[in-house]
């Protein structure tokens with residue numbers, strides 16, 4: 001058991017939070033330890049408290065952690081998704097814009113941008129194995145470590161991408177402040193993240209993959225994320241809700257696995273996963289239409 005440490009609210013600085021729910025590592029089962037999710041009574045930010053110390057976080061990321069996976073159906077679906085996202089965001093990514101990807105994992109999002117025609121790219125990734133893969137597979141320039149440690153020059157970046165990164169950061173406020181320094185006035189930040197104000201979060205509870213304790217230290221809503229951005233000199237321009245039923249099929253799969261932890265069932269569930277995802281997609285699509293999708297993409301512009 002890792003000794004956990006208490007933290008205050010990263011958004012408003014208060015130390016006044018109410019308990020929300022107990023979470024376990026359902027996805028990778030790296031620990032049997034329970035983690036407490038809390039909500040700040042002042043600003044509504046949802047976060048893990050107490051939580052593992054920053055230098056203990058690496059042990060909760062297995063080598064087959066999904067963003068590091070390189071093969072199979074999940075990888076193919078991911079690469080199609082990236083291609084579609086890059087096309088729809090191209091005005092923010094078009095050469096000669098300087099684009100950085102914070103938490104780039106094995107580099108597939110940057111590679112999609114490269115294929116689309118922009119080479120002016122930099123990845124930043126704390127996992128040295130994932131960073132080395134991004135370099136050797138795609139020839140990308142990748143700094144191992146954090147944005148803060150990369151010490152980029154002032155106003156040197158046009159667009160920063162954080163694809164399922166912000167919820168993993170020890171202090172989103174510190175990282176956003178650093179982004180404000182390195183992004184040019186009028187530049188953009190694009191974030192993909194789970195939406196804690198979603199139907200999926202409400203209905204699936206502790207089985208919602210968006211909670212993913214203890215890898216996710218924060219669970220943002222559109223409201224708390226907009227406040228985080230505003231406080232650090234960014235204005236939200238758009239919020240798009242994803243409509244694929246992934247989280248519903250994952251919740252069912254994790255729940256069944258928890259009841260009957262035998263490996264044959266696991267294999268069957270894995271093979272049924274794409275079909276179950278398709279089956280749940282109408283529910284996810286309705287949630288997205290209602291403005292309560294399980295995952296969102298947020299574009300924000302740096303103010304002067």
Ligand SMILES: [Zn+2]
Nearest residue numbers: 009012040043
């Ligand atoms: Zn707060």
